[in-house]
Amino acid sequence: MITSFFPGRVRLRAPIFKEEDLVAQARDILQKSAAVKKIEHNPVTGSVLIEYEPSKVPMEKLLPMQDFFTNLANQAQHFDGSQAQKNKLSQMISTLEGIF
Numbered sequence: 830m831i832t833s834f835f836p837g838r839v840r841l842r843a844p845i846f847k848e849e850d851l852v853a854q855a856r857d858i859l860q861k862s863a864a865v866k867k868i869e870h871n872p873v874t875g876s877v878l879i880e881y882e883p884s885k886v887p888m889e890k891l892l893p894m895q896d897f898f899t900n901l902a903n904q905a906q907h908f909d910g911s912q913a914q915k916n917k918l919s920q921m922i923s924t925l926e927g928i929f
Contacts, residue, residue, distance in 0.1 A: 830902055832876075836883040845905040846875040851918055858925045862887075890928055897924070 833840040846852055852870050859865050864885035869878040891898075901921050908914055 830906065838878070838880050840876060840878045842874065842876045843905050843908070844875050844910075845908040845918065846870065846877050847872050848908075848910075848915065851915065851922065852877060854919060855922050855925070858922065887928075894928070897921075 830841055830843050831839060832842045849870075849872050852872070856868050856870070859868060859879070862881075862885070864881045864883075864887070865879065866882060867878075867880040870876070901918075904914070904918055904921065908918065
């Protein structure tokens with residue numbers, strides 16, 4: 830899922846990122862953070878590039894959520910395009926509201 834990472838920039842690639850509505854939902858939440866500078870999405874390749882300010886990432890909020898992100902990644906990896914999975918992922922993404 831993570832194809833490139835260094836402080837300030839992370840590229841993610843997975844079939845779930847071809848779902849424009851789910852990416853838009855996550856983008857709307859993430860762009861509220863002062864840490865996020867830019868988000869680029871390529872629905873054809875299923876790729877998302879996030880550029881952020883490393884010093885502004887709220888690690889004290891992220892570390893306790895490791896299990897959540899592991900579960901989200903697992904759900905995304907096994908995404909088959911069904912509406913039930915899409916709804917589940919949308920619900921999971923919505924829990925990020927207020928964290929960032």
